[in-house]
Amino acid sequence: MLIKIRPDQIEIPTASEITPREVYLARRSFMGRVAAGAALAGMGGFGAVASAFAQQGRKLPAKLNNAYAVMEKQTAYKDATTYNNYYEFGTDKADPAKNAGTLKTSPWMVTIEGEVKKPFTLDLDALTKLAPLEERIYRLRCVEGWSMVIPWVGYSLSALIKKAEPTGNAKYVEFVTLADSKQMPGLNDPILKWPYREGLRMDEANHPLALLTFGMYGEVLPNQNGAPVRIVLPWKYGFKSAKSIVAIRFLKEEPKTAWNLYAPQEYGFYSNVNPSVDHPRWSQATERRIGEDGFFAPKRKTLMFNGYNDVAGLYTGMDLRKFY
């Protein structure tokens, strides 16, 4: 028997429904106590830790943009914040949640430079206020074959690009992320060429889906998810979405990107989600939705551009087997 569900019968849980409020509050009060204890201990360096804790979990209100909200069950907050690839804080997926407490997200400056009319630096506050924040619910597909659904808070990167006034020479955008071994224990491993860098072609960067992101689940980004500012590119594999960005550069030439530098045959510059182009060591045809697929249901089919067909026009005439 086939069970049919009409779209209007699908219940979309809101962020606050996923992790019970008591759990949130208990966690925050615990962190508050840790921070308070540290402050009481009167040790110089701990002041910064306390303020970092104060940042974490702060509400970041934004109106849901229905045009960019997928109608799928959202990943549990706990899963999205404890299963992360952020090698600067360790290579195990549980490491970032454990180690990223040392990341100092305030003050935070982002430099806009390269092929622009006039380079400038913005602090996080000014950057956040550049355009109205909106909530968008995007699918996230990792190159490793798993996926999540996450409510992000931010605005289209195009708003910042407009403000940056790139010159006619600007053909690419590069995102440079923080690389400070004092805050990031993983930098001692030469796994990648630090700092982690990512990039886009200008037209990709200007696509409205490209989200300059400050929060998730209605709060500022947790450190392990790329606080205080990251990029989210839902039609590309997750590693393209650089975290903890400190500079955005406009360039003439295609930038060298971290994973591409390490293994160009495995991680292309474009890295669009594409079920028909396999990674050399595993298939990209299917994916495991975290919290849903596997034990009792097969993995689900991966969609071209992760289901974001809006972007197809960016790649007309390109052989996506060659430009993977």
Add this chain to the structure above:
Amino acid sequence: MPLAPAAVRNLRPRAVTVVWWLMLLLAATPLLRLVSLGFTGGLGANPLEAITHGTGDWTLYLLCITLAVTPLRKLTGINWLVRMRRMLGLMAFLYMALHFTAFIWFDHFFDVAAIWKDIVKRPFITIGVIALVLSIPLAITSTNGMVRRLGGKRWALLHRLIYVIVPLGVLHYWWDKSGKNLIAQPLLFAVIVAVLLALRLLWRRRAAG
């Protein structure tokens, strides 16, 4: 290396049996842990991946331990260690079989065509499956009856396949990890296995010379 104390070398058979059961319990502990964490939600956001990785890791650990039995026996003079070998090898095989089950279940949901395609297309999976297939005759011929039926010499010859199986297992792991530039662990396995195999070559050459 000095021999182990006589009291250890000359352990009474009953005490050796106790050690055997303790070792079995120890070898089964990671599996029991996976099962209990699995039921209590303790395996994190991607429990299926945790099961796949956990069973794979323990296959390699137990294969290394099994390979270490003979060198350890020769170096310490504790001859009763050989009584642990079959059990350890079979436990390694159990983890290997569970690892493969995780692959065909969690990754492919028993879709035979998809499984076959994956095995043929991806070298690191091909190698893992070859290691599993080569291990099956060793598991089947592990009983006393089979040893008798084959005859000691032929049985020993067949079981030298382990010298092929373990390096294939390490290669399988290496290949998987190298994509993320995480070769420290596979490298450690490779060194351990190389030492364990080199010791055998050394002894053989010495015996021949």
